[in-house]
Amino acid sequence: MGINRPHQRHAFTLVELLVVIAIIGTLVGLLLPAVQAAREAARRSQCQNNMKQLGLGVINFESATRKLPSPGQCDSTGSSSTTYNIHSIATLILPYIEQSNVYNQFDVTANPVAAYGATVNATGNFTTPSGGLLHKKAKGRAYDDPAFPSGQVAAKTKIETFICPSTPVGDRDPVHGYGGVDYMVFALSDVDTAPGSATYGMRTPSAGSAAWLAQVVAPMLSCEGVGMGQITDGTSKTFLWIEDAGRAHPSVAKFGALSSRVSPVSSPADPVPYGTALPGTMGGRRVFAWADPDAVANGYSGPSNSLGSRLAKINNNKTPIGGPAECLWSINNCGPNDEPFAFHAGGVNSTFGDGSVRYINDDIDGVIVKWLVGSSDGQNVTLD
Numbered sequence: 001m002g003i004n005r006p007h008q009r010h011a012f013t014l015v016e017l018l019v020v021i022a023i024i025g026t027l028v029g030l031l032l033p034a035v036q037a038a039r040e041a042a043r044r045s046q047c048q049n050n051m052k053q054l055g056l057g058v059i060n061f062e063s064a065t066r067k068l069p070s071p072g073q074c075d076s077t078g079s080s081s082t083t084y085n086i087h088s089i090a091t092l093i094l095p096y097i098e099q100s101n102v103y104n105q106f107d108v109t110a111n112p113v114a115a116y117g118a119t120v121n122a123t124g125n126f127t128t129p130s131g132g133l134l135h136k137k138a139k140g141r142a143y144d145d146p147a148f149p150s151g152q153v154a155a156k157t158k159i160e161t162f163i164c165p166s167t168p169v170g171d172r173d174p175v176h177g178y179g180g181v182d183y184m185v186f187a188l189s190d191v192d193t194a195p196g197s198a199t200y201g202m203r204t205p206s207a208g209s210a211a212w213l214a215q216v217v218a219p220m221l222s223c224e225g226v227g228m229g230q231i232t233d234g235t236s237k238t239f240l241w242i243e244d245a246g247r248a249h250p251s252v253a254k255f256g257a258l259s260s261r262v263s264p265v266s267s268p269a270d271p272v273p274y275g276t277a278l279p280g281t282m283g284g285r286r287v288f289a290w291a292d293p294d295a296v297a298n299g300y301s302g303p304s305n306s307l308g309s310r311l312a313k314i315n316n317n318k319t320p321i322g323g324p325a326e327c328l329w330s331i332n333n334c335g336p337n338d339e340p341f342a343f344h345a346g347g348v349n350s351t352f353g354d355g356s357v358r359y360i361n362d363d364i365d366g367v368i369v370k371w372l373v374g375s376s377d378g379q380n381v382t383l384d
Contacts, residue, residue, distance in 0.1 A: 040166060044344050047164040047182075047243070048357050054161065054183060054241050055351035057093035058221075067225045069093060072293025074135050074223035076187040076301070077207045082261055082294075083125050083133040085223055086112065086140040089185055089297060090162060090290040097161055105154035107141035115141055116264055130283065132264030135223045143291040144268035152269050155179060155291035162290045164245045166343045168321070169255050172248040172288055176270040181290035182245035184340075186219035189300040189373040191312045191366060201311045201366055203304035203333075217374030220353050221297075228353075232376040235353030239372050242360070243348040244298065246329070246336035247288035250278055254322030257330050257337045259285040259294050277330070287338065298338040300373050302366060305331050312366035314340050314348055340369070358383060 061069045072088040087108060094103035112118045112134050118126035126134040141148040143155040156177045164182040172180035192204040192215050199205060204215045220231055220238050231238055248255040250273055259274045262283055274284020285294035302312025308326035317327040317335045329335035340360075342348035347361040353375070360369075360383070371379035 040344070043165040044349070047166055047342075047344075048349050048359075050161050050164065051183065051241055051243075051349050051351045051357050052355070053097050054093070055355040055357065057096040058089075058240060059355055060096040061093050062228060064096070067227050068221050070135075070137075070223045070225065071185045071187055071219070071221040071297035072223075073187045073297035076190070076299025081133065081208075083123075083135050083223070084261075084264070084293045085135050085138045086142055086264070086293075088291055088293040088295065089221065090181060091143070099157075099159060099161075102154050102157050102159070105150040106143065107145075107148050107151065109139055110141045112138050112140075112264070115145075115147075116266075118264075128264045128266070130264060130266040131262045133261075134264055137223060137225065142263060142265050142268070144263055144270060145265050146267065146269040149269070151291075155289060159290065164243060164342065164349075167245040168343060169246055169248050169252070172252065172255075175249050175251055176272070178249075178270075178286060178289040178291065180248070180288050181295055182243060182247075183241050183296070184244035184338075185221055185241055185297050186239060186373045187297045187299050188216050188219060189370040190216045191300065191302060191370040193367055193370065199310075201302070203301040203310065203312070217370060217377045219373050220375045230376060231353055233374065233379070236356065237372065237380070237382060238353045238375045239350055240353045240355075241351035242340045243342040243350070244336055244338070244340060245342050247295065249286075249288060250280070250330075254329065255336075257287050257332070259287045260332065261285045261294055276332075300340065300369060301333055303327050303331075303333045303335075303339070305333055312369065313362065314360055314364060314366075314369065315342065315362040318362075 069089050069092040070085045072085050074083040116128040118128045121127045125136050143151040158179045162181040167182050190204055192199045204212045220240055246255055250256040250258045258280050271282040272284050273280030273282055286292040287295050289295050303316045306327035317323045323329040323335045327334035329337050333339055340348050347359050350360050351357050368381055371381045
């Protein structure tokens, strides 16, 4: 009678193990891009939802008050002569995006003449002792006013609706903790569209000159407090919000940027530098914080300070992270520094005046973007 021997299992050979590892690696290589794409699709969808909420916030504000909210930044001169309201549009619409508890911590009624000793200047607006320029209709106390500390508490609230999850910035303000923002409204566009001009498609030189004023188009929102009736181009053909993602405190490498404008408060709480480069001078505005009107409204001008191309476009100087040497993101109007910018593939999200959210490809003609910024320029352009 034969002896039954137990079946012997052979171990994998080295070659077989290498083949299995190679197969697994190939599968991971095939699946990883799909997983990453699915995650980005979810982030982009959340970003679009945020922009829908911001659009509804403005529309509901107009419905309740019979006027559109101020953009916060009233013009865009590219210099320290820019005029502001006290509060950003992000602050003004807080009650309409379910953030009334944050809004109620701000002073929105104080007279800046009494609060800051502001005086009337040659334009009929106000100048504060710090040198800050305020619109004649400005009301309230600035978020960085140490005499009203609840403003700082409110401004440090991290509000998810203001943040696009696709933005690869970690801690936007590791110094003071102010809440960030990845979206902007327009103060104006001054892209040159004069036929035959040497700067066609770029910012017109000499802000404030007659040639510059001739190229400026007014956006949907105004510090004068206008209504929907002024949007003669049509709300479905006029930008309201657009992405401007990736801004941070000046101390944050690659993403940090300074304002060139001062706070209206002479000795602001949690002072931040301003100027063209660090270390700067303390007492500036924040170009990354949702409570600061310098962050949430900007002009569309193109990279006017670039050492390379100055053509206005969506997502200018997008790579590498931090910008190329000729247009680092720390420089005004380069990359996400006060210009339409996002970290999605091939474009940015935008909200139009009718509340619709649309994706704008970054190969769109920069001049078309200007006409979409303008609310009454008579340029009947569409994205269809």
